[in-house]
Amino acid sequence: EIVLTQSPATLSLSPGERATLSCRASQSVSSYLAWYQQKPGQAPRLLIYDASNRATGFPARFSGSGSGTDFTLTISSLEPEDFAVYYCQQRSSWPLTFGPGTKVDIK
Amino acid sequence: EVQLVESGGGLVQPGGSLRLSCAASGFTFSSYWMHWVRHAPGKGLVCVSRISSDGSSTTYADSVKGRFTISRDNAKNTLYLQMNSLRDEDTAVYYCARGVSINWFDPWGQGTLVTVSS
Numbered sequence: 173e174i175v176l177t178q179s180p181a182t183l184s185l186s187p188g189e190r191a192t193l194s195c196r197a198s199q200s201v202s203s204y205l206a207w208y209q210q211k212p213g214q215a216p217r218l219l220i221y222d223a224s225n226r227a228t229g230f231p232a233r234f235s236g237s238g239s240g241t242d243f244t245l246t247i248s249s250l251e252p253e254d255f256a257v258y259y260c261q262q263r264s265s266w267p268l269t270f271g272p273g274t275k276v277d278i279k
Numbered sequence: 280e281v282q283l284v285e286s287g288g289g290l291v292q293p294g295g296s297l298r299l300s301c302a303a304s305g306f307t308f309s310s311y312w313m314h315w316v317r318h319a320p321g322k323g324l325v326c327v328s329r330i331s332s333d334g335s336s337t338t339y340a341d342s343v344k345g346r347f348t349i350s351r352d353n354a355k356n357t358l359y360l361q362m363n364s365l366r367d368e369d370t371a372v373y374y375c376a377r378g379v380s381i382n383w384f385d386p387w388g389q390g391t392l393v394t395v396s397s
Contacts, residue, residue: 206383215374215387216324227385259324263382267340270324 174198174262176271184279191247193274195260200240204264207236207245211256219258220245250276281305281386283375288391295365301358301375301388309333309353312378315360317371328360329378365395
């Protein structure tokens with residue numbers, strides 16, 4: 173099973189600041205990595221797929237990068253609606269697995 | 280609008296059974312793989328099961344293999360998860376999700392809570 177590790181667990185930032193979230197895989201997943209955003213009381217939403225492709229409905233301040241075992245989600249300038257939990261997920265092999273999440277909260 | 284609506288969750292005793300349903304609308308259901316994902320309190324997201332677009336292929340997490348059965352009715356645009364021999368550790372919010380490029384989840388339903396407790 174491919175284990176995904178996310179860091180940091182919590183990121184405390186102010187609106188307007190840049191957020192950099194990390195996801196590391198226990199073995200290569202090529203570019204088969206996605207990011208999801210989850211707000212309280214809501215289901216997760218697909219944000220980034222295939223490491224760097226932004227899903228419909230998300231603005232350009234969200235970007236993803238990386239391949240192999242190391243991936244990054246960047247939010248260039250935080251808006252109030254961006255404070256949420258972000259999960260990475262791999263689809264390289266079954267079982268499909270998620271990271272434990274990074275909570276981005278307001279400083 | 281693409282929409283997934285789960286139902287069938289509730290409180291059940293250990294060893295009991297439940298059947299979850301997921302009603303799909305707004306897209307050609309029969310063209311997509313579908314998934315069940317669960318989120319237990321204080322724990323991470325876990326992919327429980329998936330099923331191919333025509334229902335001919337299914338996969339399960341080791342933790343539910345032999346106890347859970349995924350199925351679908353393409354005529355009714357509905358996904359199911361039959362859960363038998365339920366355990367305390369099966370307590371979670373269960374989400375259905377459409378598989379984009381088979382194994383990306385988009386969108387997700389709102390989730391249904393399953394509580395296994397005596």
